[in-house]
Every structure is written in C-alpha cells, then in structure tokens.
Amino acid sequence: METAAKTLRFRRSAAITVAAAVGFLGALPMLGGGPWYALILLVPLAIALWSWRSGTDVTPDGLVVRAALGSRRVPWSEVVELAPAPKGGVAVRLASGAVLTLPAVPTSALPAIASVGGELTRA
Numbered sequence: 001m002e003t004a005a006k007t008l009r010f011r012r013s014a015a016i017t018v019a020a021a022v023g024f025l026g027a028l029p030m031l032g033g034g035p036w037y038a039l040i041l042l043v044p045l046a047i048a049l050w051s052w053r054s055g056t057d058v059t060p061d062g063l064v065v066r067a068a069l070g071s072r073r074v075p076w077s078e079v080v081e082l083a084p085a086p087k088g089g090v091a092v093r094l095a096s097g098a099v100l101t102l103p104a105v106p107t108s109a110l111p112a113i114a115s116v117g118g119e120l121t122r123a
Helices: 014-033 035-053 107-116 118-122
Strands: 008-011 055-059 062-066 071-075 079-084 090-094 099-102
Touching: 008 107, 014 035, 055 107, 062 099, 079 107, 090 107
Parallel strands: none
Antiparallel strands: 008 055, 055 062, 062 071, 079 090, 090 099
C-alpha cells in the first residue's frame, strides 16, 4: 500500500484578506467624489490578491514559490542550503548562487522542510 506524498503548504494569514475586504468596503464611498477615485479601490484588491495567492509549497520533488501573479518551481537538486532569512522566515540558497526567500514560511518550519526534502539532508 502506497503512502501519500508529504506536502507542506504555507500561506499568508486569512486576516490579511479580510482586512483588505474591509478596506475595499471602506473606500467605496469615495466613488462619490468622481471616477478617478475608483483607482483607490485597486489597492485593497491588490493586497487581497497577494495575501490569497502568495505562499510556498514544499513537496518531495522540490519547492513551489507562489507570488501574486506567478510561481516558480525549484527542484531539490538546485537547493544548496536552507537557512533562516536575515529579516525572519526561511531563505534558500540555490546552486546558481541566488538567494530566494520563501514567502509565509516561519523559521520554526525549517526542520519540517528539511525532512520533506530528504535528499538535501543526505548531501
């Protein structure tokens, strides 16, 4: 019997999306000032999209880093090091020398991430 592949999902707090919705509703009365005020509504919409979409998925195959408008797959073979990021969270150093900060991942999740990416710990 096969076991399901272990996947860790890290996302932003839903409270950010709720706050963006409240901001959107609070900005609606500004539409009475003219059509240009409609541009103000784009700010809470952008924040809601970012908070709902951004995050990190950790699978046995690698990492999927999600941003508001795109995503990037990073196989474990490209990962050289997992480390705490200077400003909090977790950073990944790639074989190319680039450093990638994993969105929505707390430092306390570092051991769990390393256990999912088993080949990283064997190297």
